[in-house]
Amino acid sequence: MLEKSGIFGIDRVKTATLGLALAGLVAGVLLHLFGQPALARSAWIAGTLPALGALLLEIVGSVRRGEVGLDVLAALSMSSALLFGESLAACIVALMYSGGTMLEVLAEGRARREMHDLLSRVPRFALRHRDGQIDRVPLDAVAPGDRLLIPQGDVVPVDGTIQSEGAFLDTSALTGESLPQRMAVGGEALSGATNAGEPFDIIATRRAEESTYAGIVRLVEAAQRSKAPMARLADRWSLGFMLVAVTIAVVAWWATSDPVRAVAVLVIATPCPLILAVPVALVAGLSRAAHFGVLVKGAKALEAMARMHTLVLDKTGTLTDGRPRITGIESAGALTEDALLRLAASLDQVSKHPVAQAIVAAAKARALALATPAEVHESPGEGAEGIVEGRRVRVGGFSYVHAALTAPGTRPEAPGAGAVIVAVDGSPAGHLVMADPLRDGVCATLQGLRREGIARIVLATGDRPEVAARVTAGLGIDAVRAELSPDEKVALVLAEREGGPTMMVGDGVNDAPALAAADIGIAMGARGAAASAEAADVVLLVDRIDPLVAGLTVAREARMIALQSVVAGIGLSVIGMIAAALGYLEPVEGALLQEVIDVAVILNALRALRIAPPQEVRDAS
The missing domain is CATH 3.40.1110.10 (Calcium-transporting ATPase, cytoplasmic domain N)
Incomplete structure (x- = not known):
């Protein structure tokens, strides 16, 4: 990964190539206005070469990894423009391409803002009672059983049991719940919650690295490193798109004997919105899902969630409270x-x-x-x-x-x-x-899941058949499988997968194998069993399943927005290529038009940041 720097954490190479392309373009325009066309062409070439060089290095790296993407088409358009004397168009393409990738970085930065806020709140120290004194100690020094003071406005550093009357906690960073909650003595304070009231004490129940917030941070970091399958699909589609673009360019050149027509076609074909729209929309979807308490481990899982057909549910701790x-x-x-x-x-x-x-x-x-x-x-x-x-x-x-x-x-x-x-x-x-009673609102939640595309719901439990029958009465569950061992749960999930993409929801160690076997495994609560959270693709940040409805809404709409952006962008690019082949667009005009298309698809992809589940889902969550 290239080194990041600067206030926005932007790639240094992208920053440099954008700056040089812009400087070359401006200098060339000024020189041309002052009657120095030869120097103007030199300035435009100088502005193009750094971007072209950086792009060629990226292509070499991609080829070594076995990937061939639309970067090749961008390099081809710049090279052909320089070769046939269209240095201004080449410089505009260089500026357009480096500016487009910069817009992608900035757009992803905006989409990740909620996740960055989550990471920036990680506590580093705790206030510990010891021998009548309060010491400020590193978080790693806190052990279960330590009594900690949580000042007003501070983040709870580790999971613990509340020891003071009337603690007032803001859990919005964990669950998306906007209203602070009043907690009684003996209640559980989750790390990552903020003290919204008077100072109070807790008794630590977990070490920092085992606590809720640490688990969430690890999952967020993993999510940020992911690459969506749609993005990989975009790379595969790029070969077909390049073939179309090169074919139109060659036909235009052959029919008119004018290489400039071919250059105009290649210029307007680059960069394709496939490069920009998919990752921006899905990363925005990851951020939006986290806002509703659904932490998706990566864009791959988010994209897959949008296509789920079957839901397999564990009973204890999922449909029921798990507290007899x-x-x-x-x-x-x-x-x-x-x-x-x-x-x-x-x-x-x-x-x-x-x-x-x-x-x-x-x-x-x-x-x-x-x-x-x-x-x-x-x-x-x-x-x-x-x-x-x-x-x-x-x-x-x-x-x-x-x-x-x-x-x-x-x-x-x-x-x-x-x-x-x-x-x-x-x-x-x-x-x-x-x-073990049913959780409140389970029936409404299952109805919401069906509205979001879940066609089949199956209960898988290790309990006796009569217990499972009592719990599921009136819930409209399609099938109930009782007295299942962990191996039998895995077999059930694999059997359901034959009928369509399947996700499994569970919360215990015994659910981990089934979560891993499902197309999408969903663990209940980041503070639940480590094995189930590790095996899962999605973690619900509260021990309820109702946020899953919002998560499915976000996944489905984010995928739809990505596809809309891709189809619209490619469609406009193809129309522009045909217009250029027919002589209606010069290379410079084509480059400017493609820039407008790229900005439009990025802005459309950012609509995923505003996805809002139905009001009844938000109220339930």
Whole structure:
């Protein structure tokens, strides 16, 4: 990659060639006006040669990489103009080509502005409480468990748990949500959010490199290095376009015996809008999608999103909250509901399992006083056993709990939900009915996805069929596949791909293989499982799927704008070439006309920065 410099970060070579071409053109015009035609031609040639030399070096590099693009046509038009004495036209082409590439750089710079703003906000230091003092420490020195002060206006440096009352956070850089949010004690503060209220403290839960904002920055940097498949397609189309341009030029020369006609044709054919419109429109689309909380890893993925036919959805954490809740308590003995819940929650205080945490949260919501358990032994994924107030309590799945009972019990019926069994002193005491509820607005989101071109929606889950059936009732999902292992999810995605381009949405480590197998993999939340975010092509910056509707809108319209610009630009160029071949345009006039065409397609491509999803989608996001 060529070195960048200057206030706009513009390529030094492009800056120099543009400046020399402009200086040569102006000097030549002045010399011509003062009656020095020979010196004027020399000035125009001098203004052309640097641009031509730089262009030839780019062509050599492209050929070595196995790429042949429209740069060849630009070099051919400059060379032929110099060869046949049209030095003014050659200089205008040099100025036009270097100016066009400069416009592309500036346009992409504008399109990337939101991403650059994201990168520029990366914190470098944190304020850490230590021994009654507040120290300013490098971000790398912050470890989980450190207590940090977040001053007003500062960016939260790492993910953490809020320790102060009424923290006020602006999350617009992460989610596009314009209104700051009031957060309670114990709420999660994501790195990258801005303190919009009074100073507050957090307890760091992740190191800086593992936090939400660091993950977003890495994904943005990867997105900025991408090249769209449409741009590569443009390079392939360039051979056909060059053949058309050269054919028209040769026919015009042969029919009229006038080489200037051929020069005029080649001049107006360069540079083709294919070079400019596609990358500008898609990079603008990347920026616009990020504004709505959809971080696309590159223009390739954005272009592919516009053509998706099938959506495969994981259930837990995608359609549902991924946080189980107690929906019922059934006591099997003398214990009341509150007493049963208090014993189970007292034991589960030692567990980090989501179900155990949900049981503890439910007990605290009822203001139950929890006891401190003793002799606790936890079997990961199965349950826990210990002493609570002198009674032996066992909490977990049916097989785990009943393996230790003095008398066998009956498996409780909990259609569409799960049951946590509670045993006290070796006897069944009851069970807690757990369910993972649907996220708010899921039905409207799925309808929005269908409006954006998704023809088939499939649910893929590892849960039991009855749970999957309950969750999807009334959602209009086309197919439900339950009790799937990670390998079976991959097989499902590959099977769906045979029917059309397929994207997969998931949030867990077990979803990573399926995300990688899909045409487009979408991970829920940049702070989710690292494996799923790494395997995905798109990351939703919030743990909801509704921003995906806006992302699909942006992808589809950005691709359409790119195609419109290409078709219009090529069409105008072909009309101009025919006019030049018929003698209606001189080389200088053709060069000026092509410059107007190039500016027009760039401005049209920048319309992608103003893509706006329907109002109901913005409200939901």
